Amino acid sequence: MALSQTSKLDNTYSLLTIKSFLIWTFTLAVCLLVVGFPLVVLMATVGCLLTVILQSVMPMSAVLLVAGGLISFNVLAVVVGAGFLTAKGIHPKEVKWLSWLHGEAEEMQATVYAACPLTCNIDS
Secondary structure, eight states: OHHHHHHHHHHHHHHHOOOOHHHHHHHHHHHHHOOOHHHHHHHHEEEEEHHHHHHHHHSSSSHHHHHHHHHHHHHHHHHHHHHHHHHTOOOOGGGGGGHHHHTTOOOOOOOOTTTHHHHOOOOO
């Protein structure tokens, strides 16, 4: 009986860990594309310059080499970041600025009109 319960707990924990890793991977990829757009433009510019330089030196296709290197660097950065956050035990629900990921609405402040201090306390 105790053996089956520990197996269930291990299975649940591993599923939660995999789910957390996949959510972190998705979140970091979206943040890289949206927030890191200037970084992506800078990497593309450096990649183009590096391709031009390498094409004159190497007989193979420098475009394929540089593009593959940049894409693999980005994928590796996202996967390592997600793995690090998962290994530290940080779940995406614990991060305050990720409320958009869970579908939670941010608390909005009530609108206060300029005339409200004069008229809000008047009972009709």
